[in-house]
Amino acid sequence: MSTNLPYFRYHPDPVASGSIRESAETCACCERATGWTYTATFYTAQDVTGRFCPWCIADGSAAERFEGDFTDSFGLDGVDAETLEQVTRRTPSFHAWQDPHWLVHCNDAAAFIGEVGYTELTAHPEALDQLRADLRLNGWHDATQLENFLTHLGHGASEMLFRCTSCGTHLAYADAS
Incomplete structure (x- = not known):
């Protein structure tokens, strides 16, 4: 895993899983080209043009700005509110045939x-x-x-x-x- 990326406790190697990849794309949230982009799901009712950088996922700004989640809360029964927030709104999801769940x-x-x-x-x-x-x-x-x-x-x-x-x-x- 690249050491310059933010650390995600619940998805420790998003590059290996294919959820984050190197890219020259500009982030839809911070509008910067960070060299990395998110490639998996984001659930929102808003129209989002483009993808997010890992930093806007990690600090929660992408989820907050676009009122969305990276992962559905299905399966996260019994975790506290802080963990639920961390997984659904501040952690990159992953590619799956069906809706991914944690x-x-x-x-x-x-x-x-x-x-x-x-x-x-x-x-x-x-x-x-x-x-x-x-x-x-x-x-x-x-x-x-x-x-x-x-x-x-x-x-x-x-x-x-x-x-x-x-x-x-x-x-x-x-x-x-």
């Missing part, structure tokens, strides 16, 4: 690590076990079909990997087209 662990939002496939996910067995359990709760009762789905990620589906900011436990959710 995971919570230890009563705090988890840090988004990135989109992964089955091979990468097997390095985090606690996340894989949690994902299997979540998928079973959502109707995947056939173990063979469930494992087939998990092992063939990347064909219209992927896993979003997170890490608890308190205890370090990895978590994941399935995102499909």
Whole structure:
């Protein structure tokens, strides 16, 4: 990660995830060309022409000026108001097939690590076990079909990997087209 970018507690490497990239574009908020631009979602009723720089995301000025959020609050149940504000209005979101949502662990939002496939996910067995359990709760009762789905990620589906900011436990959710 580039050291000159602002640090995002809940998305520690937005360059690696593709949410922020180098660019000569001018920021829609501060109207400066900072060398970096945000590439993922922003939800607002206003007409925004252009993209935001990481600094206008980090300090909240983009969300405030354009009355919007970078991430929906879905999944952030149980976090305090300050954390909710930090994740939805001061943290870059990420690219997903469906609307991205944040995971919570230890009563705090988890840090988004990135989109992964089955091979990468097997390095985090606690996340894989949690994902299997979540998928079973959502109707995947056939173990063979469930494992087939998990092992063939990347064909219209992927896993979003997170890490608890308190205890370090990895978590994941399935995102499909």
